[in-house]
Structure formats: structure tokens, C-alpha cells
Amino acid sequence: MNQNAHIIGAATAFGQPRLGVDLGPDALRYAGLTKMLKELGLSVTDKGNIKGNFEVEAERHNIKNDDNLLNYDAVKDFNTILAGAVDASVSNGAFPLILGGDHSLAIGSLAGISRHYENLGVIWYDAHGDLNDSRTSPSGNIHGMPLGISCGIGDADLVNLYDAGPKVKPENIVLIGMRDLDEGEKQYIHDNDILTFTMTDVKMMGIAEVMKQALDHLVEKCDGLHLSLDVDGLDPMETPGTGTPVDGGLSLSETQLAMSILNDSDRITSMDLVEVNPLLDDGNKTAGKAVEIAASLFGKKQL
Template identity: 70%
Template structure:
């Protein structure tokens, strides 16, 4: 890994809490670029991508007729991000997409996946993000990006940047699951998606879980995208996020997991999402997110 493109995904449209669009700059203020450069990696900060739509408190999270909130905004933003991610891979860089809410993965996967025949995905998160407009209790699109990437859901979102599904369910591994909706649980079972709940992690240990996930994916994929939501960690570790769930992973476990992924040499792109500085305590969530990214790029767990 010689060059990393940082792509700021300044979107809050996928969920109701304002401020997560400030996440990319919070990560920069926490020395993201400097920490990656310590690994002798060239960093190209490509700045932030914004939607043509403004984030306005008075109109945020209005439902469209298809039960999706901020629908037009998410479509617009996803197209822009997909183009940037596509260009990054095409240039030979490692795209590090920093957010921003998890709906950004609609765009990142749409732009990255065309460069692979069988892109694998590690979804490191408290949530499965496998809802669609029918199964979603909330209509928040940040709970849908993985389903959309698998070809399930609204046609316009599924067809962002390139027609059809971007990844195959059998090329997905879910890690850290502890808050799944009924429709998500059913989809996981129907598609036989490899899933590690927090109970699995506690029983097996994070090292075994990551090794098993890599073994499962490396056998059948030609690249692996990591999508890391900071709410995978326990809220005591990362308070600055919009949908915290208790009894999550520790920072120590996550740094070890990132080291294992680094040593594998298999990770080809990454999303780092859901850092909301307006909900944070002294930017500590951003600082810990930077530590996680640095561990993926080679900073060793002590």
C-alpha cells in the first residue's frame, strides 16, 4: 500500500441526527492524515464531497412516498461519491472514505465494486444495515446500504453508478452484530450470510473471528472492502455516534482486529463511518476512529 486517497463523505441524509456530516473534518482534526503518514504511506486528501442539497434542520428526515427519508438527497450524494471512489481505485490508490453516516456505503461500494469480479465485504458494525423500504421500521437509509449493495431495495439506489447488485451476499461477513431487525435476521438466514454476533466474539475471541472471516473471504474474492461503523464499539468507547448499542467491542479488540486485517494484506478499501462530533466528548470518538484506521495501515497494537 503506497498511496491512500482520503475521500470525505459529508452526509447526514441517511439518518435523523444532524452533525454526522461534520465527521470527516473531526477525523482530520484528530490527525488522521499524520497518523497514516507515519506508516510511510503517501496520503492524498481529496477533500469533502457534498450533495447539491443542503442539510437543513427544518426539512431533514422527511419521508418520500416510498417510505425513505431524504431520498433524493441520498441518491444525489451516492452518485457523486461513487464517481469519486471509482476514480480513486482507477488511479491505483486505496480509497479511505470517511463519514458521514453509513448510507455513504451505497456510493462507495457502487464506485469500488466494478473494479473487482468478486468483491468481499467485512461489515464491522452493531447493525446489519440490511433493511429495505418495506422492512425498515424507521425509513432511515443508513440502515439499508448493505442490502442495497446486494441488490435489494429501491431501484434507483440499487442502480447507482452501475446497474444492479454490487456485491454477492455470500461474499459478506458481518462482525459485531447485536441489534438486528426482524427483516434483517430473516435475510441473513435466507442468504446464509456469515455472521458473528457479540456472543460469538466473546466465545471465540476477536482473533479467531477475524482469522475465520479472512479465510472465508480470501478463498473466493479478489478484494475485500472493510466498512467500519464506530458504533461497533461499546458506547463508553465511542459516545459520538448516532445509534449507540451497549455491550459492544472494545477499542483494544478493534485495534487487534485491524492489525490482523493489515497483516493479511487483503483489505483493498475502507469506509470509516458515523462519527458525529456534536454528540461526542472532546472529539474522543474521532481520535479512537483515527487509531482504528492507523491500525489497519500498520500501526501495531501494544
């Protein structure tokens, strides 16, 4: 894996209604992320936080547009700026490590990254599929839509953000840890034959076999692999500091093994690490677990 890492803080809370997730990038820094990466031998440049042109203010949060999309203008503005920063990072030969912030930031990260790959693969490690649009979303929260938008469904301006058209093909996606899918998402997964591992699959097969099948599905046809990891993919007993926890998730040890397997593959080219909300956390526990997850991805071993 690329040993030149750019940390890009994506300090956004606009994709969902709960304030505090915009503090996630700094919570990860306080939990020792940069020190850990350097100890593993990486060259690290912290690019600071992107906040967009809309400040996160309680009185301006939770505004829906005519299509029932929450904080639409702010999400679009933020992700356009983020896409440019991620694009520049890849252009400079770095591994972009994008720290969230809510998962709507993946609209911008995938837009910036996809410019550099003909067939970008995406591993979506999450409790949720994030494949909704304004018609299928029960809430209108855009953090439940970024993968769908990146595939070309939903609002045209978001689909065409930064570059026109979809940023990833459904056949180049693997979903891992799914256990809270809306009906529209289930239909999209079936219609597009997206390789999906629910938590039932993980428990029956084991995470090592899941990761093997995921990589087998992607590595031969994809020229880059982006990992988008939401901390709510883990069980809330592990990562309580997140806005949409779902019981029955992955353990830290399972996730560390998954990340170690990805490190051994030497194919991951970029990563989102999202949905850490220190206002909902217990002593920055979730950020600490997220740093351990990143450490395993970048090569930390138990022996």
C-alpha cells in the same frame, strides 16, 4: 496493503435524522488522521469533502418519500457523486479511505469500488446489519439499508445507482459485531447464509478467531476486500459520539487487534470509516478512537 491513500470525505447526514454526522470527516482530520497515515509511511492525498447538490439544512432534513425513505433524493444524489469519486480513486491506483458521514454513504462507496472487482468481498464491522429495505425498516432511515441495497434489495434506483445491478454477493459478506438486528434482517441473513458473528460469538470465540474465520471465508474467492467500519460497532463507552449506540460492543483493544490481523493479511483494498458525530461526542473522543483504529489497519504496532 496499498500505501497510496486517498482520503475522501463523505460529509452526509441524510441517511438518518440526526444532524452533525456530516461533520465527521473534519472531526477525523482534526484528530490527526492525515498525520498518522504519513507517519506510517503512506503517501496521502486528501480529496476534500463531497457534499452533494443538497446542502444539509435543518429545515430541509427529515423528509420522507412515498415509500417511507428518509431524504431519498438527497441520498441518491450524494451517493452518485461519491461513487464517481471512489471509482476515480481506484482507477488511479489508490486505496480509497472514505470518511463519514452516516453509513448510507456505503451505497456510493460500494458502487464505485465494485466496478473494479469481479468478486468484491465486504467485511461489515458494525452493531447493525444495515440489510433493511423500506418494507422491513422500522424507521425509513437509509443508513440502515446500504448493505441490503448493495446486495440488490430495496429501491430500484438505489440498487442500480452508478452501475446496474447488485454490487456485492451475499456469500461474499461477513458481518462482525452484530447485536441489534431487525427481524427482516435476521431473515435475510438466514435465507442467504451470510457469515455472521454476533457479539456473543465474539466473546465466546475471541476476536482473533473471528477475524481468522472471516478471512478464511473471503480471501480465496474474492479479488478485493472492502472494510466498512461503523464506530457504533464499538461499545458506547469507547465511542460515545455516534447516532445509534448499542451497549455491549467491541472494545478498542479488540478492534485494534482485528485491524492488525487485517493488515497482516495484506488483502484490504478500501475502507469506510463512518458514523462519527462530533455534536454527540465528548471532546472529539470518538474521532480520536477512530484514528487509532485506522492506524492499526495501516500497520501501527504496539512494539
